[in-house]
Amino acid sequence: MKLRYIAARLIKTVLVAIAVVVLSFFLIRLAPGDVATVMAGQSGFADEAFIKNLRAEYGLDQPLPVQFWKYASAVAQGDLGTSYVRRQKVTAIILERLPNTLLLDAFALVVAAAGGIWLGMVAARKPGSAGDSAVTVLSMLFYAVPQFWLGMMMVLVFAVWLAWLPPFGIETMGAEYTGLARLGDIAQHIILPGMTLALYFLASYARLTRTAMIEMADQDFVKTARAKGISERQVARRHILRNALLPLVTYAGLQASILVGGSVLVENVFSWPGIGTLAYEAVKARDNPVLLGIFIVTALLVSLFNLITDIAYSVADPRVELG
């Protein structure tokens, strides 16, 4: 039953990927201008012949259906094409950047979930208390602050004024650290962009946890737990929190899906060499093969994360069956 379900989901994932290929291929071409006009502009001596040559080189002079057929058949064979600008295989470029984005996401996910759940528990312990209000105010703040501004303030305070943490990149340029030293270096670099990404989600986790815990505390099985003579700590941990975490599984899956495409804003503010910065560069340069490749890989990953979320949920809640 389970295997059957997972197989069915994977088939659906392929359907999603096909839809993404078709839609994004044509939608991207609705935007005016192409890579030839951008390159011509940059080179400074834009004559018609130059642009025509470029277009012919990239196959952009052919009719759209022909272009699509060529692209689609290449993708079907696992070839996402070649970047116009870098002249490298798109697959190679994305595979180089993807781990950085996933690392940043994982950091943000863990910080947001751990911090948010802890804050939510503190707030739910005594609803209406000073601690609860403080958590509410803090959450509202994190919700409301625009991410790019928060990122810049992070740089200003922690990198410029206090000089505690490096502001840009994933590691110190030219330091050539290896082993543990390199890990430590990356850890220092991840804190500012990671926190910037995490805070918004942290606020959501705090609010969700608080609400779910207050709701669960009213359930009959919590009364049963108290009637058993279990200590309040154990009641909160084993019975209230265990059930309150269920909706958070769904939310964590959602967060992973949102983040996997790379945060264009945050990665650019911190020059984090991930999918987000890559997408930004590709848009600027009209580097369509790269952009399409990002769309396809992201769509596949989102489908995959959704599947993982559903499986995780059915494990966490025995009442839910896959299918």
Add this chain to the structure above:
Amino acid sequence: MAEPLVSIRDLTVSLPQGADRPLAVETVSLDVGRNEIVCIVGESGSGKSVTAHAIMGLLPRGVTATGGQILFGGADLLREAPEALRKRRGRDMAMIFQDPMAALNPVVCIGKQVTEQIRTHRAISEHQALNQAGELLGQMGLKDVAGLLKAYPHQLSGGQRQRVMIAMALSLSPQLLIADEPTTALDVTTQAQILKLIERIQAEREMSVLLITHDFGVVADMADRVAVMRHGHILESGTTSAVLGNPSHSYTRALIAAVPHGESALPPSPGVRPLVEVRGLTKRFRRGGLFSRGAVTTAVDDVSLTLSRGETLGIVGESGSGKSTLARCVIRLLDPDAGEVLLDGADIAHMKAGRLRPLRRRIQMVFQDPFSSLNPRQTVGDIITAGPRIYGEAPKQAHSRAAEMLELVGLNPQVMDRLPHEFSGGQRQRIGLARALMLKPDVLIADEPVSALDVTVQAQVLKLLDDVRMQMNLAMLFITHDMRVAAQVCHRVMVMRHGKVVESGPTRDIFAAPSDDYTKALLAAIPGRRQAI
């Protein structure tokens, strides 16, 4: 008399500000002796549950015991340190609750939930505790114990869950078991089994049981002594035979009188041409999706019935018998898979929506839960005039008819501007009835209309339904799980089980001489039959 195990002296419990009254319980005194079953009987809001929770030290936030004593083996529980009281819970006294589905943690397996209780109080290994848990479940009459220990609550039936709750409560051999309406959420036959189990365990272990109930039938079957509560006071208490045989307080007499007696007063109705005729109705439910084969359950299996004007047909069955699905098919809230529903000869089971619409007003329904069946954001006036306005009645006329209708169901017409939450359960059910009657239906389907109500209110609503049926010459389909209620209002009954009709006929005949074993079991399960009340 030997010193009682529990002695409540002048207990007063206050409610938080803004509640409908300042005190939940006022100067209540009650003893529970060793080796006896004491019942507290009362309707909702009487303070019976609060009293029980006060003993356990489990009063909800904001509700506090402000006066009196609760002596347990001589020690005053109200003055005990929270930690000492916590250690008593589960060890010296244990409690089981009304809804065994809600009372078990849905994401923790049964074994773990039982061992948690044992290991909180005793330093033994999980393995030893699990062995004990298995033994206990066996003693509760549960089968396949090894499988049960690994199962989750949703995989168990209601009766099994309540047995698990009882096993858990008894795991440390407490001296006192408090059971707060332990069978109210269960089917009648299961209810009888659980009550028997509690009785057996009490006798075997010679423990004290405090049983909270609203049902005098349960009191008659179970209790050694009984206390009647109302509005936070104990009105009278004494041995069960004394209170039942010779009640001194008028409220007690009213409560006892309100218990349906399970004897049918109504003669079968004269056979006239039926208004509704159901033939071979079948409804199946499928589960499954795009890529998976679904499982099929037949909820209603080849059911036929007739219903005439002025007649009430009772459909009796336990949960899962298909009685509600049948009702929903008759009113075409569900599309049946096979069979016909003839209303005045026209088959409405397969009629197109457009042709069906004008006929819809002729069949109306009153639902079980008066709390969720009324839109909380609409005024009573809006709710009961919505139907006629949809059928094109002028708002002014609908409004004046609504006033008459409210009067008919025993409500003040001035309540029209108020919202549903301002009414009690019984009043809401009257509003629901007024809503249905506004469309001048020929057929009224009442789906468990009184099972969410207190006994005295239940009696009033049943009487109202019967009066309305006579006045408006309605054909009534009355769905219930309660044989006693069916006996009171139905001319004929149809007993359903697993989607099939097992027996049907005039109520009097079926109650006097049931032919089917299942019907016999249902009748035998009625509480209070062992001791006439």
